[in-house]
Amino acid sequence: MINWKKSIAAFSAAMLAVTAMTASVSALEAYDPYSYDRWKDAVPSQVGYVAAYNVDGRQMGCEKLVEPTDMFLAADNLMYITDKAGEVEINGVKEKFPSRLIITDLDFKVQRIMTEFNYNGQTLTLKNPSGVFVSEYDNTIYIADTENSRVIHCDQDGNVFSLYEKPNSELYPADLTYNPSKVVADKAGNVYVVVKSVNKGAVMFNKAGEFLGFYGANRVEATAEVLSRYFWNLISTDEQKANTIKTTPIGFSNFDIDEDGFIYTVTESTDTDTDIVKKLNPRGYNIFNNANVNNVKFGDYPPAYYSIYTKETSLVDIDIGENGELNCLDFNQGRIFQYDKECNLMFIFGSTGEQLGSFKSPVAIESYEDKIYVLDSRKSNVTVFTRTDFGDIVTTATNYYNKGMYEEALEPWKEVLKYDGNYRRAYIGIGNALYNSGDYEGAMKYYKTAIARDRYDRAYEGYRGDYLRENFDTIMTVIIIVVILLLILSDRKKKGKLDFKRMFENMKREEVRLK
Numbered sequence: 001m002i003n004w005k006k007s008i009a010a011f012s013a014a015m016l017a018v019t020a021m022t023a024s025v026s027a028l029e030a031y032d033p034y035s036y037d038r039w040k041d042a043v044p045s046q047v048g049y050v051a052a053y054n055v056d057g058r059q060m061g062c063e064k065l066v067e068p069t070d071m072f073l074a075a076d077n078l079m080y081i082t083d084k085a086g087e088v089e090i091n092g093v094k095e096k097f098p099s100r101l102i103i104t105d106l107d108f109k110v111q112r113i114m115t116e117f118n119y120n121g122q123t124l125t126l127k128n129p130s131g132v133f134v135s136e137y138d139n140t141i142y143i144a145d146t147e148n149s150r151v152i153h154c155d156q157d158g159n160v161f162s163l164y165e166k167p168n169s170e171l172y173p174a175d176l177t178y179n180p181s182k183v184v185a186d187k188a189g190n191v192y193v194v195v196k197s198v199n200k201g202a203v204m205f206n207k208a209g210e211f212l213g214f215y216g217a218n219r220v221e222a223t224a225e226v227l228s229r230y231f232w233n234l235i236s237t238d239e240q241k242a243n244t245i246k247t248t249p250i251g252f253s254n255f256d257i258d259e260d261g262f263i264y265t266v267t268e269s270t271d272t273d274t275d276i277v278k279k280l281n282p283r284g285y286n287i288f289n290n291a292n293v294n295n296v297k298f299g300d301y302p303p304a305y306y307s308i309y310t311k312e313t314s315l316v317d318i319d320i321g322e323n324g325e326l327n328c329l330d331f332n333q334g335r336i337f338q339y340d341k342e343c344n345l346m347f348i349f350g351s352t353g354e355q356l357g358s359f360k361s362p363v364a365i366e367s368y369e370d371k372i373y374v375l376d377s378r379k380s381n382v383t384v385f386t387r388t389d390f391g392d393i394v395t396t397a398t399n400y401y402n403k404g405m406y407e408e409a410l411e412p413w414k415e416v417l418k419y420d421g422n423y424r425r426a427y428i429g430i431g432n433a434l435y436n437s438g439d440y441e442g443a444m445k446y447y448k449t450a451i452a453r454d455r456y457d458r459a460y461e462g463y464r465g466d467y468l469r470e471n472f473d474t475i476m477t478v479i480i481i482v483v484i485l486l487l488i489l490s491d492r493k494k495k496g497k498l499d500f501k502r503m504f505e506n507m508k509r510e511e512v513r514l515k
Contacts, residue, residue: 030355048347048391051357167211
């Protein structure tokens with residue numbers, strides 16, 4: 001039986017023990033790093049990433065960014081940034097800039113700027129684009145040209161292959177606005193477009209530009225109000241149903257696609273917890289529904305720890321890292337939440353404000369190796385975060401863990417605890433390594449500290465099985481003796497009352513006779 005009160009006290013003591021160490025590290029950042037324990041309470045933690053520097057338009061070599069809206073890191077290691085048209089002041093002189101696509105290298109040195117595109121002899125220009133995607137298969141560019149109500153598909157020289165415009169279909173209402181904001185394409189050339197006015201999922205086209213329907217719609221959250229409406233609709237007349245307020249899902253706000261073709265979506269709304277982050281297969285089904293992550297709360301658990309103001313998380317972008325990490329960007333609080341591919345929280349960093357590592361209007365996130373890039377539309381710059389030593393160790397341990405290499409993860413997890421005694425997953429990781437090596441008693445110790453009840457019970461079953469096997473002969477001998485004694489006693493009872501004094505005298509006489 002687990003003494004949970006003692007376990008809680010031990011775990012709390014471990015948290016307090018590292019608070020001073022954590023504070024000394026976080027003092028270098030514009031935010032206090034934290035994580036969450038089993039009870040969803042925020043606890044101090046070590047920083048996984050630190051803000052190294054930021055880059056604005058002048059440093060890139062394109063004067064000033066007006067209002068950047070999206071950013072995409074392509075397979076060719078070039079960064080593509082969409083920028084709105086507008087007027088900015090440079091050295092006291094106001095200058096006008098057109099809408100443009102700015103392409104830089106990873107040192108943020110401009111390689112080229114695209115403002116005009118050639119389409120069948122016509123010159124096309126952008127009008128406040130808000131999304132960009134570059135295919136890793138053919139290096140072609142997709143631009144969500146928002147205020148021109150189209151998606152442009154072109155090569156690196158600006159030669160347009162096709163335009164994805166408002167669908168002419170009964171499935172797409174004629175009075176529904178077509179204002180594409182984000183775009184991705186898969187290996188087959190199918191194009192998925194987030195349209196601000198559409199809540200049925202992404203608008204999907206094939207490579208030829210034919211409208212295929214809607215993809216990956218969010219579900220309606222089963223609130224008390226929704227359930228009540230559903231009940232009354234069951235017993236209402238057609239006229240009453242016509243006058244009932246319709247319940248509709250909330251459209252997702254952004255997405256990314258991984259190397260296996262799975263599309264990950266995020267929903268910006270703060271009014272629901274349903275389908276905030278999804279992993280969609282080619283049929284638009286959310287794989288996370290079958291992956292034991294239904295209880296995962298993406299973003300902060302209210303109230304947010306270390307926050308002056310309590311704000312709900314509003315996820316505006318998602319990036320899939322090289323190891324399958326989910327990097328989720330929170331617009332409201334300027335935070336980045338990094339999860340491993342199994343949706344276990346790894347790190348939280350970032351904040352709102354003027355300092356390095358904080359944001360005013362974060363709108364896009366990308367990653368490459370040990371760096372994370374965040375685009376801020378109001379600051380008109382990109383902030384570059386680099387992974388810390390602690391972050392490297394956690395990443396190494398997590399990658400081993402998720403590959404089922406628990407023994408290899410043992411030493412990295414132990415190293416993690418030297419940095420941060422609050423890191424609950426390290427206790428679970430060590431417990432798993434010991435469990436898989438057959439050290440069930442040791443695993444029980446770490447599962448108990450992590451308050452991982454199911455895992456503790458499983459380790460206890462293994463420990464009990466080992467104990468029974470190791471002591472089988474002794475246990476069986478005791479059982480046989482007890483059974484024989486019970487049979488003797490039972491037989492004596494049948495013949496009459498037991499005379500223990502006579503039995504003892506007979507045993508002594510028998511002993512003397514044998515001598």
